[in-house]
Amino acid sequence: MGELIEGVWHPNWYDTASNGGRFVRSRARFRNWITADGSPGPSGEGGFPAEAGRYHLYVAHACPWAHRTMIFRALKDLAPLIDVSVVHPEMLEDGWTFDRSFPGATGDRLYGLAFLREIYLKADPGISARVTVPVLWDRKRETIVSNESAEIIRMFNAAFDHITGNRLDFLPEGDLDEIDRLNDRIYGTVNNGVYRAGFATTQEAYDEAAAPLFETLDWLEERLATRRYLVGDRLTEADWRLFTTLVRFDKVYHTHFKCNRRQIVQYPNLWGWLRELWQVPGVAETVHFDHIVRHYYFSHDTINPHRIVPLTPDPDFAAPHGRDQLFQASRLR
Incomplete structure (x- = not known):
């Protein structure tokens, strides 16, 4: 689990020594929302309307946070609208990679890139952030909508209902x-x-x-x-x-x-x-x-x-x- 610091990759593990041996999770960097009409959500900026084929999801099958988004994608009938790239399960000195040598790892289906960090750099070449999954990507604006799983599943719960007709509501x-x-x-x-x-x-x-x-x-x-x-x-x-x-x-x-x-x-x-x-x-x-x-x-x-x-x-x-x-x-x- 490395990180980007001002656009440069550093294979740094979490610094537990400065926190008394405690693991402290980093906050998600991208916090925009897809909404039915593109209006702003609870955080970030607007301009991300729900549209079929516009968004792409980067996930690791190993990761429980990314897994949430895949469950909601399945239950809300979003697979025909939002396609997926799956990283290799090994997360070593290069972080998440698009190596396709492990069964089920797809490579980067959008750009053919080698590392997930390159997706972050496409969104912001000078970014400082941990490179985590899931990543919800906007093809049209070529940027990351969100890398916060808790918010992505809330988008998936309702934003596309008018397209799919799926009215299951997990947030009554x-x-x-x-x-x-x-x-x-x-x-x-x-x-x-x-x-x-x-x-x-x-x-x-x-x-x-x-x-x-x-x-x-x-x-x-x-x-x-x-x-x-x-x-x-x-x-x-x-x-x-x-x-x-x-x-x-x-x-x-x-x-x-x-x-x-x-x-x-x-x-x-x-x-x-x-x-x-x-x-x-x-x-x-x-x-x-x-x-x-x-x-x-x-x-x-x-x-x-x-x-x-x-x-x-x-x-x-x-x-x-x-x-x-x-x-x-x-x-x-």
Whole structure:
């Protein structure tokens, strides 16, 4: 995970020493919004109207943040409108690359570039930023709309509805406050919590991350005992944001990031909920465990310097989830 500093590539890892051994995630650099009519969104500038074929998505199948966008692309029928380039799962001294030698890595389908950082430099030749996925690219203006996954999925939730006719809404207005509260806790302690534990370089920093992670997992297990989904009887954004972390948990975070107090398969309600979401049509096809396992165990040489890729568990996500018997509600409305 290198960075661009005033347009020059530096293969720098995160500086945990200056933060007491703590991993501190960088903020996304591009924060514009696609809207139905091109009007400005909550941040950034306007001029990005929803149009078929105008936008392109750069993703890593390994990355949970990019995975969110691929799930929403699938569920909202956006694949015919927004095409995708997939980077190689290994993130080494050149960061994310467009090497096509790994199955499923597509190369750069727009410009034939070698490195993802070159996309950032096309948007801003003097940029200073971490080079992260996902990247939502505007073909017409030749710039990055957004590299903030939380905002991209909110664009995908509604901006293209008038084109696709898909009215599935994972942000129902009456539940928005509760969704935001859930997202805040889950992001801090689970989505980013696994990274804070895994990238910690002091015992104190690790303890600060690992304990709240399992406190939240225990809380979520209790919550899902009394409701089918995180907010109630319908799937929302909060479920999908949690899903992309938990589907990786037993394969990589449990071992590689030392989040090993319990596996998700040991939480009856979370495990049933996770299987149900996996079985929503279109979702399983967005999960690529070969990219996930290769990326985590091979890319982080500060954690796994010999790059040994271990045998990993093989949970049966297709097994009956049992949630239908516990709760009588439709999965999608």
